[in-house]
Structure formats: structure tokens, C-alpha cells
Amino acid sequence: MTAPGFERGVVVVNPESGGGDHVDSVVERAGERGFETRLTEQAGDARRVAREEAADADLLVAAGGDGTVNEVANGIVEASALDSTTLAVVPAGTGNNFAANIGVAGIADAFDVVDGGRRRALDLGLANDRVFVNSCVGGVTAQASTETSSDQKASLGVLAYVVNTLEQVASFDAPPLSVDVGGEVTDGPDWHGEALFVFVGNARRFSGTRTAQANVEDGLFEVVVIERAPPSELVGEAALGRLFDRDGESIVRHRTPSVRIACDERPVEYSLDGELLEATHLELDVASDSFSVLVGDGYRPDPDAG
Numbered sequence: 001m002t003a004p005g006f007e008r009g010v011v012v013v014n015p016e017s018g019g020g021d022h023v024d025s026v027v028e029r030a031g032e033r034g035f036e037t038r039l040t041e042q043a044g045d046a047r048r049v050a051r052e053e054a055a056d057a058d059l060l061v062a063a064g065g066d067g068t069v070n071e072v073a074n075g076i077v078e079a080s081a082l083d084s085t086t087l088a089v090v091p092a093g094t095g096n097n098f099a100a101n102i103g104v105a106g107i108a109d110a111f112d113v114v115d116g117g118r119r120r121a122l123d124l125g126l127a128n129d130r131v132f133v134n135s136c137v138g139g140v141t142a143q144a145s146t147e148t149s150s151d152q153k154a155s156l157g158v159l160a161y162v163v164n165t166l167e168q169v170a171s172f173d174a175p176p177l178s179v180d181v182g183g184e185v186t187d188g189p190d191w192h193g194e195a196l197f198v199f200v201g202n203a204r205r206f207s208g209t210r211t212a213q214a215n216v217e218d219g220l221f222e223v224v225v226i227e228r229a230p231p232s233e234l235v236g237e238a239a240l241g242r243l244f245d246r247d248g249e250s251i252v253r254h255r256t257p258s259v260r261i262a263c264d265e266r267p268v269e270y271s272l273d274g275e276l277l278e279a280t281h282l283e284l285d286v287a288s289d290s291f292s293v294l295v296g297d298g299y300r301p302d303p304d305a306g
Contacts, residue, residue: 004117006059006086009035012046012072014064014092022092022107026063029111035061040068050075054085061114065093069133070273073124073291077131082124086292088114098133098273101203101216103296113296120299121289122216125202125272127282132202132272133291135214136284138177138261139197139226139268175263179225182258196250197226200259200284217301219288223259225252259284 003009011030015023023039030037036057038049050060050072062072069089076085090110091099102120104110125132177195201214201222214222227250260283261268267278 003033003035003059003114006117008057009033009059009061009114010049010053010057011035011037011061011063011090012049012053012068013037013039014046014068015039017064017068017093018096022063022090025107026090026092029107030061033111033114035059040064044071046071047075047078051078054079054081058084059086059088059114061088061090061110063090063092063110065091065274066095066098066134067274068093069098070131070275073133074131077124082290082292086119086294088294098203101134101299102293103299105296105298109296113294116294116296118295118297118299119292120217120295120301122291122293122301123202123219123289124287124291125200125221126285126287127200127270127272127277128279130272130275130277131287132275134201134203134273135271136200136202136282137198137271138282139195175268176265177225177268178262179223179252180260180262181223181254181256182260193227195225195227197224198261199224199226202286215301217289219286220255220257221259221284221286223254223256226250227252257286257288 009030011026013023013026027037038053040046040049046062046064046068050062052075053060054076060072060076062069069087072087076082076087079085088110089099089102089104090107091104092107099105099110102122104113122133125136127136175195176193177198179195179198199222201224203214203216214220260281262281264280267280268282270277270279270282
């Protein structure tokens with residue numbers, strides 16, 4: 001048997017995600033549904049496998065964390081298969097933010113979602129020649145993401161990123177970034193200056209414990225720029241609220257379908273769903289309603305809807 005409405009399903013499994021104790025369960029459930037299983041061995045494998053399999057698989061299942069989902073999404077795009085291939089997600093990583101965004105909680109629930117076959121056409125973020133599903137981050141949080149070890153993530157979960165972010169705020173060398181917003185919906189000036197953090201959100205949830213304000217079906221990014229601020233304002237119990245959720249004097253917000261970020265001084269590190277990209281100039285656009293994804297009963301595109 002295969003999932004209702006699909007001819008061929010392939011499960012791309014990252015055996016290193018989240019401690020690796022998910023593999024047997026995923027392989028067993030995949031086999032019960034007649035899906036083929038491909039295990040990755042190194043970074044980039046999920047992208048390559050997705051690119052190869054999207055030619056004749058109409059369902060690709062990403063079993064891993066947000067990085068695995070990102071790789072599979074990139075592979076589908078590289079195969080020019082957005083119109084023919086649907087993505088499903090089995091959350092088996094540390095944060096599993098995208099799975100939470102689409103209402104999928106755990107391995108068993110993920111395969112129930114596959115069996116249910118509820119599809120939605122979601123927005124996809126484009127960043128130069130790469131795609132992202134959750135967010136593109138530049139600045140201190142990108143640095144924290146890339147420098148968080150597997151051991152930290154295994155022991156602390158999503159809090160590992162929080163710890164590294166707070167440790168790096170005081171010493172981060174903020175680059176002079178210029179941010180140009182196109183087709184904005186809400187009022188707000190273009191911005192230029194030294195940024196501690198630039199967040200371009202596509203999906204509604206940024207971290208495992210907080211919500212951003214992005215709607216994944218409205219064709220818009222939520223852009224948040226955090227200007228350089230005294231370290232005393234960015235440490236302590238409420239630091240994450242100041243960074244991600246709340247307005248303040250050092251926070252600039254836009255909603256827009258396109259963003260241009262430039263730094264002529266040096267390449268800037270960006271984190272696309274946790275995957276690193278370095279660039280001096282970054283062009284970001286929304287590919288609206290382009291990405292077919294299986295979603296759970298708890299899926300809500302609007303960040304204000306519970």
C-alpha cells in the first residue's frame with residue numbers, strides 16, 4: 001500500500017538527527033506503506049537524494065530536523081518538481097520548527113498525517129540560488145546556529161541555540177548592513193546601519209519556544225532588524241523576548257514579498273533553516289503558494305490563530 005493519492009513515496013532519513021534513535025521506527029512505518037527508504041551519510045546527501053528521486057516520486061518524506069527538511073526542499077526545487085512532488089515531514093531533529101509550523105508532532109503523528117493526505121500550497125523563501133522554508137537569519141543568531149555543537153543540541157535541545165546566542169551577543173562584530181524592502185505592506189522606512197540581527201521569516205514559528213509573526217500562505221516575509229544595542233539590554237531572563245517577540249527602540253519591522261541585504265565590507269553569514277550561506281549581497285523573494293506540503297490537523301497559517 002502507499003499513501004492515498006500518491007503513486008510512489010520515498011523517505012529520506014537523516015540517521016544523525018536528534019540523537020539517531022528514530023531510524024528503526026521510521027523505516028518500519030515507511031515499509032508498512034510501501035515507501036522506499038534512503039539513509040543519508042553526510043551533509044548534502046538529502047539534497048542530492050531528493051533531486052534524484054523527485055523525477056518519479058510524487059511524495060518525498062523528510063525524516064530529520066529542519067536542516068534535513070531544507071535539503072529536501074532544495075532538492076525538489078533543483079529537480080524542477082514543485083508542481084509534481086509533495087513534501088511530508090517526520091520530525092526527528094532537535095528543534096523541528098517546520099514540523100511544528102505544519103501541525104506535525106512526533107513520528108507516529110507524521111505518518112498519520114501522510115495517511116490523511118491533507119495538502120496545502122505554502123510559500124517558499126528564495127535566497128539567491130537557495131531556498132528556505134522557515135527563516136533566513138543573518139547576524140549573531142546565524143553565528144550561534146552554525147557554532148552550536150551536536151552534543152549541545154542533543155543535551156539541551158532548542159535551548160542550545162539560546163545559550164550560544166546570549167553568549168555571543170556581547171562580542172559579536174556587527175557588520176554594516178543595508179536593508180532594502182520592496183513592495184512593503186506596512187509602513188516603515190528603509191534601513192541602513194550596524195545590525196546585530198536580521199530575521200526574514202517565512203513560516204509562523206522561528207524558535208521552538210517562541211512565535212514570529214509570519215504567515216506561510218500570505219506571500220509575504222516578516223522582516224525584523226535588530227540594531228546594535230548595549231549588551232546589558234540583551235542578556236538576562238527576558239533577552240529572547242527583546243530579540244524575537246517585542247517591539248523596541250532598536251527594532252525595525254517590515255512585511256514584504258522581497259528584501260535586498262548588502263554588506264560591501266565583507267561576506268555575511270546567513271542561516272537558512274540552520275544551513276549556512278555566506279554572501280555580500282543577498283536577494284530574497286517569496287515564491288507564493290508554490291510548495292505542496294502535507295499538514296496536520298493543528299496547522300494554522302495565520303500566526304494570530306492560536
